[in-house]
Amino acid sequence: MNYKHLHYFHQVAKLGGVLRASEQLHLSPQTISGQIQLLEEALGTPLFAKSGRGLVLTEAGRMVLGYAENIFSIGAELKEAVRDYPRKGRLLEFRVGVADAVPKTIACRLIEPATQLPEPIRIVCREWKLDTLLGELALHRLDLVISDAPIPSAVSVRAFNHKLGNCGVSFFAAPSLLESCKGQFPTCLDGAPLLMPAEESAVGQRLRSWLQARSLHPRVVGEFDDSALAKEFGRRGLGIFVAPTVLERDIEKQYGVRALGATPEVVEEFFAISVERRITHPCVTAITEAARNELFTPLARRQLAK
Numbered sequence: 001m002n003y004k005h006l007h008y009f010h011q012v013a014k015l016g017g018v019l020r021a022s023e024q025l026h027l028s029p030q031t032i033s034g035q036i037q038l039l040e041e042a043l044g045t046p047l048f049a050k051s052g053r054g055l056v057l058t059e060a061g062r063m064v065l066g067y068a069e070n071i072f073s074i075g076a077e078l079k080e081a082v083r084d085y086p087r088k089g090r091l092l093e094f095r096v097g098v099a100d101a102v103p104k105t106i107a108c109r110l111i112e113p114a115t116q117l118p119e120p121i122r123i124v125c126r127e128w129k130l131d132t133l134l135g136e137l138a139l140h141r142l143d144l145v146i147s148d149a150p151i152p153s154a155v156s157v158r159a160f161n162h163k164l165g166n167c168g169v170s171f172f173a174a175p176s177l178l179e180s181c182k183g184q185f186p187t188c189l190d191g192a193p194l195l196m197p198a199e200e201s202a203v204g205q206r207l208r209s210w211l212q213a214r215s216l217h218p219r220v221v222g223e224f225d226d227s228a229l230a231k232e233f234g235r236r237g238l239g240i241f242v243a244p245t246v247l248e249r250d251i252e253k254q255y256g257v258r259a260l261g262a263t264p265e266v267v268e269e270f271f272a273i274s275v276e277r278r279i280t281h282p283c284v285t286a287i288t289e290a291a292r293n294e295l296f297t298p299l300a301r302r303q304l305a306k
Helices: 003-015 018-025 029-043 059-088 104-116 130-138 202-213 227-235 245-255 282-295 298-305
Strands: 048-051 054-057 092-099 121-128 144-147 160-173 193-197 219-224 241-244 258-274
Touching: 003 018, 003 029, 003 059, 018 029, 054 059, 092 104, 092 130, 092 282, 104 121, 104 144, 104 245, 104 282, 121 130, 130 144, 130 258, 144 282, 160 227, 160 245, 160 282, 193 202, 193 227, 193 241, 202 258, 219 227, 227 241, 227 245, 241 245, 245 258, 258 282
Parallel strands: 092 121, 092 144, 193 219
Antiparallel strands: 048 054, 144 258, 160 241, 160 258
């Protein structure tokens, strides 16, 4: 495939016609049309269709445009990397997506080992819904997705789950709520104000089942997609909130709250999702090894439980 042919196609698609592209590129319309025809022959499909006096992208053309934009974006990054090389040396870019249900502190702890590699790293971090991130992963716009659930069966993406670990959850309350939490854990949750994770989240579903199985009926005063926002409301005494037990000490110190108790039966799981069956990216290797050998080890859970 000729890079220039793709460039001409990209200009015609973005500017809306051959004439405008010819003015921008300082080439004749006939030259541009001929180059695009060569690209269509190389790909074996038409990229434009006539619409009145203009051109519109075919379905294949829209797909090619998406790839072309990625190619030219990478080309721009290549120029920047070469320009900066004498000053910065080789810079490894690591593009990671974090599902919005993953607690921010967990995401930071998981990604942190990638920043400690001996070679210079530039991290590009994106946060969104899991299905959107998986789409970006499939287009190779991300190197890794960190999620609290494996790839959903309804999502047809060729990628692989690498389980990082799991842990139970702890329940936290601000000092202003402690007096109203009567009795031992977990009976103290009955009738108490609770900030609940979103119903569609994996931990939200497990927590609801756990409460129901123990005939506990807290007053749900809020429901949150963003666990960081739930912690902020919890810090202000609006209600009890839950977080991974491996973060118990960090949360008590950061938010000025106290753990009421913990249960290993409401499990939070964390996964690294990549297009690689066998992990080779050095940042992904650092993340998976640190998670399995340090963050989610039984020893770490026992130490945090003390």
